[in-house]
Amino acid sequence: MPVEQPRERATIMVAVDVSLSMAADDIEPDRLAAAKESAQGFVETLPDRFNVGLVSFSSTATVVSSPTHDHQAVISSVENLRLGPGTAIGEGVFASMEAIRGFDEESAEDPPPSAIVLLSDGENTSGRDITQASAVAAEEEVPVSTIAFGSGAAMIEIDGYQVPADIDKDALEGLAEDTGGHFYEAESEEELDQVYEDIGSSLGTEVVHEEIVTRFVVVAILLILGTAVTSLLWFQRMP
Numbered sequence: 001m002p003v004e005q006p007r008e009r010a011t012i013m014v015a016v017d018v019s020l021s022m023a024a025d026d027i028e029p030d031r032l033a034a035a036k037e038s039a040q041g042f043v044e045t046l047p048d049r050f051n052v053g054l055v056s057f058s059s060t061a062t063v064v065s066s067p068t069h070d071h072q073a074v075i076s077s078v079e080n081l082r083l084g085p086g087t088a089i090g091e092g093v094f095a096s097m098e099a100i101r102g103f104d105e106e107s108a109e110d111p112p113p114s115a116i117v118l119l120s121d122g123e124n125t126s127g128r129d130i131t132q133a134s135a136v137a138a139e140e141e142v143p144v145s146t147i148a149f150g151s152g153a154a155m156i157e158i159d160g161y162q163v164p165a166d167i168d169k170d171a172l173e174g175l176a177e178d179t180g181g182h183f184y185e186a187e188s189e190e191e192l193d194q195v196y197e198d199i200g201s202s203l204g205t206e207v208v209h210e211e212i213v214t215r216f217v218v219v220a221i222l223l224i225l226g227t228a229v230t231s232l233l234w235f236q237r238m239p
Contacts, residue, residue, distance in 0.1 A: 009051070009103070009104070009112035009113065010049070010050050010051065010113045010114070011050070011051040011053070011100055011103055011112045011113070011114040011115075012046070012050060012051070012052050012114070012115050012116075012117060013052075013053045013054070013055055013067070013096035013100060013114070013116045013117070014039055014042070014043070014054050014055070014078075014116075014117050014119075015054075015055040015061075015093065015095070015116060015117065015118040015119070016035055016036075016039060016054070016056050016057070016081060016119050017057060017058070017087060017089070017092070017118075017119055017121060017122065017149070018032065018056045018057065018058050018081050018082060018083050018084055019057075019058045019059075019083070019084065019085065019120075019121070019122050020058075020085055020156060020158055021121055021122045021150075021154075021156055021165035021166075022035070022083060022121055022149070023083060023156050024150055024154035024155070024165040025154070026150050026151040026153060026165075027149075027150060027151070031149055031150050031165075032081070032083065035119050036078050036079060036081060039078050039119075040075045040078050040079070042117075043074050043075050043078070044071065044075065046071060048069060049069070050069075051067035051068060051112070052065075052067065052071060052074050053066050053067040053068065053074070053096070053099050053100075054074050054077050054078060055092055055099065056081050056092075057087070057088050057089065057092035057095065058083070058084030058085055058086050058088065058126075059085055059088055059125075059126040059127070060086075060091060060126070061088055061092045061094065061127070062095065063095050063098070063099050064080075064081070065077045066099055067099060067103050086125050086126040087120065087122040087123060087124060087126060088125070088126040088127035088128075089118070089120050089124040089127075089130050089133070089171070089172075090124060090127050090128040090129055090130045090132055090133040091126070091127035091128060091133075092118060092120075092133075093118065093134070093136075093137055093144060093175070094127075094128065094133055094136070096118075097116075097136060097137060097140065097142060100142060111140065115142065115143050115144075115145065115181070116137070116143070116144040116145070116181070117145050117147070118144055118145070118146045118147070118172075118175070119146075119149050120146065120147070120149060120167075120172060121148070121149040121150040121165060121167050122166060122167065122168065123166060123168040124168070130171055130174070130175055131178075133175070134174070134178040134179050137178075138180065141180075142179065143180040143181035143182075144176060144179040144181040145176055145181035145182045145183070145184070146172040146173070146176045146181065146182075146183050146184070147172075147183075147184045147185075147186050148167050148169045148172050148173075148183070148185050148186065149167070149186060169183075169185065
């Protein structure tokens with residue numbers, strides 16, 4: 001019988017772009033601050049049974065927090081994210097995948113149900129190509145949902161020069177489509193809250209087939225007992 005049950009090993013990796021362009025203020029007070037607040041709110045809404053981890057990426061990617069039930073620790077880690085040069089979107093995906101693979105001893109043979117949520121506002125300028133990352137994620141059936149962060153019309157100052165803070169929406173959309181994830185264009189904190197709510201709820205339960213023979217046996221025993229008691233009472237009353 002198909003029944004829904006919680007995905008006790010469900011794992012979500014949140015990968016946050018901390019490149020210098022995240023300092024753009026087209027989202028108040030700036031992109032990174034808004035992303036932090038939204039990510040923290042998302043982790044707070046996840047059921048306690050969910051494992052959540054955090055990856056940050058600029059020119060390289062780092063697993064800031066391995067998947068854990070300690071959501072408060074992840075929230076604290078989000079607050080400590082700092083800006084760095086470069087944007088390595090592909091490396092952010094690869095680092096998230098490594099964290100999922102190392103979740104527990106069973107992961108190699110029985111990977112946990114997982115998803116990656118990746119926030120980025122820029123083009124891939126460092127590390128491995130996005131298509132390499134999407135191919136691996138697709139093969140291991142880990143959907144990557146991407147969020148194009150910012151309005152796309154902003155300037156930032158680097159080394160005294162004003163440079164555009166671009167968004168490569170096509171690349172982010174392709175990454176999501178190739179892995180079975182979803183692409184979002186979130187231009188405000190409110191939109192991101194809804195995006196995270198949708199992604200978080202998608203790993204809530206899974207349908208499994210449960211053996212129900214025992215239920216029928218119990219019902220049969222109850223019916224037999226009921227019949228026996230009724231017969232006993234009936235024959236006791238007969239002359």
